[in-house]
Amino acid sequence: MRIAVIPGDGIGQEVISAALRVLARIGDVVDGGIRCDVFDWGADKWLAESVGLPEGSLEVLRHEYDAILLGAFGDPRIPDMAHGRDILLGLRRGLDLCVNYRPVPLQGGSLDVYRENTQGLYVGVGGTVCVGNTAQVAIDECVYTRDTVERFMQYCLADLRRRGRARVTLVHKSNAVPNTGGLWQDVFRRELGRLPGLEGTEEYVDAFCYHLIRDPTRYEGVVTSNLFGDIVSDIGAALMGGLGLAASASINPETGFGLFEPVHGSAPDIAGTGAANPYGALMCVVLLLRHFGLETVANTLHSSLSEAVGTRAATPDVGGTGTTSAFTDEVLCRLNAKLSGELMSIH
Numbered sequence: 001m002r003i004a005v006i007p008g009d010g011i012g013q014e015v016i017s018a019a020l021r022v023l024a025r026i027g028d029v030v031d032g033g034i035r036c037d038v039f040d041w042g043a044d045k046w047l048a049e050s051v052g053l054p055e056g057s058l059e060v061l062r063h064e065y066d067a068i069l070l071g072a073f074g075d076p077r078i079p080d081m082a083h084g085r086d087i088l089l090g091l092r093r094g095l096d097l098c099v100n101y102r103p104v105p106l107q108g109g110s111l112d113v114y115r116e117n118t119q120g121l122y123v124g125v126g127g128t129v130c131v132g133n134t135a136q137v138a139i140d141e142c143v144y145t146r147d148t149v150e151r152f153m154q155y156c157l158a159d160l161r162r163r164g165r166a167r168v169t170l171v172h173k174s175n176a177v178p179n180t181g182g183l184w185q186d187v188f189r190r191e192l193g194r195l196p197g198l199e200g201t202e203e204y205v206d207a208f209c210y211h212l213i214r215d216p217t218r219y220e221g222v223v224t225s226n227l228f229g230d231i232v233s234d235i236g237a238a239l240m241g242g243l244g245l246a247a248s249a250s251i252n253p254e255t256g257f258g259l260f261e262p263v264h265g266s267a268p269d270i271a272g273t274g275a276a277n278p279y280g281a282l283m284c285v286v287l288l289l290r291h292f293g294l295e296t297v298a299n300t301l302h303s304s305l306s307e308a309v310g311t312r313a314a315t316p317d318v319g320g321t322g323t324t325s326a327f328t329d330e331v332l333c334r335l336n337a338k339l340s341g342e343l344m345s346i347h
């Protein structure tokens with residue numbers, strides 16, 4: 001397995017070094033091993049060389065790698081995140097990763113959030129009308145194509161069925177934003193009609209957020225547009241216990257190519273202090289292994305993570321006193337014990 005690793009900025013680098021330690025151990029037990037190549041794209045390169053996503057990289061990623069593992073971007077020296085948009089949105093759009101799966105494990109149930117990842121308000125269509133240097137009018141267009149919403153919806157509904165889900169909620173705002181909202185409703189209803197056994201409901205995003213916080217067990221699966229999904233998934237992260245815990249997979253529905261990244265950002269407020277929780281990044285490794293059908297080793301890592309997060313070695317954001325590397329040590333210690341136990345039971 002060949003993984004392109006893009007640590008990025010701030011705690012992105014810290015949580016990805018934890019993931020690389022774990023991947024090195026897992027590579028020992030996976031047929032053919034795991035090769036990780038690290039790419040230095042991020043704020044330093046942008047500032048030194050004015051390069052975000054280097055020319056030709058999409059081709060290299062498509063042809064020479066099976067998946068991407070990414071940390072996060074964001075640097076106070078680049079206040080508008082221009083480099084992060086160039087790299088991250090460039091990867092999502094350029095590799096056509098229109099499905100962003102963001103699971104929200106909860107006590108007494110769990111929620112699967114699917115966010116469209118390439119269009120909507122993120123298409124970069126718009127501009128400003130200035131008088132002098134001062135913007136008087138600012139426009140960001142929200143664009144959706146039927147083709148993308150259909151491909152997204154077909155993948156998500158099939159994936160929810162595969163996960164044994166009975167209910168799915170479309171989160172939209174068609175009362176105020178009727179054109180794209182109406183397209184989403186039309187595609188949702190048509191695709192649901194083709195998939196008996198999945199019960200669909202539709203909720204306005206404002207009321208949905210209200211209900212989600214009061215009683216997340218109302219929901220099993222959520223499909224939604226790009227910006228709503230961004231916001232809803234941070235609420236989901238709060239419900240599961242913190243942004244440091246949340247993982248995501250961005251998938252091309254046709255090729256299956258995947259980019260795995262934690263939901264959080266570069267967290268400049270804690271970067272360099274050792275307080276970054278690598279759990280979300282390590283859960284990305286779990287999602288990646290599952291994506292490649294390596295269910296057993298994925299489950300072994302998942303249970304090592306669940307056990308370790310209940311110890312004092314957990315990071316302060318989830319109530320522990322550990323550091324990024326102490327928590328990773330704790331995970332590796334449990335993972336090693338389980339992997340050698342599993343090997344012993346084979347021999």
Ligand code: NAD
Nearest residue numbers: 072073074075081243244264265266267269270276277317
């Ligand atoms: P953030 O997710 O970086 O941080 C929000 C809060 O959560 C902070 O208090 C932070 O300390 C905490 N937090 C986040 N991840 C944590 C972890 N793993 N362990 C412990 N605490 C954690 O969001 P922000 O502060 O709004 O953004 C910072 C920068 O990151 C900005 O430049 C933003 O644009 C960028 N960003 C990038 C991505 C990405 O690359 N995928 C995602 C979100 C934000």
Ligand code: IPM
Nearest residue numbers: 081084085088230263264265
């Ligand atoms: C995320 C982030 C990104 C997004 C930003 C950094 C562009 O918030 O991955 O959730 O909005 O998609």
Ligand code: MN
Nearest residue numbers: 230231234263
């Ligand atoms: Mn976000």
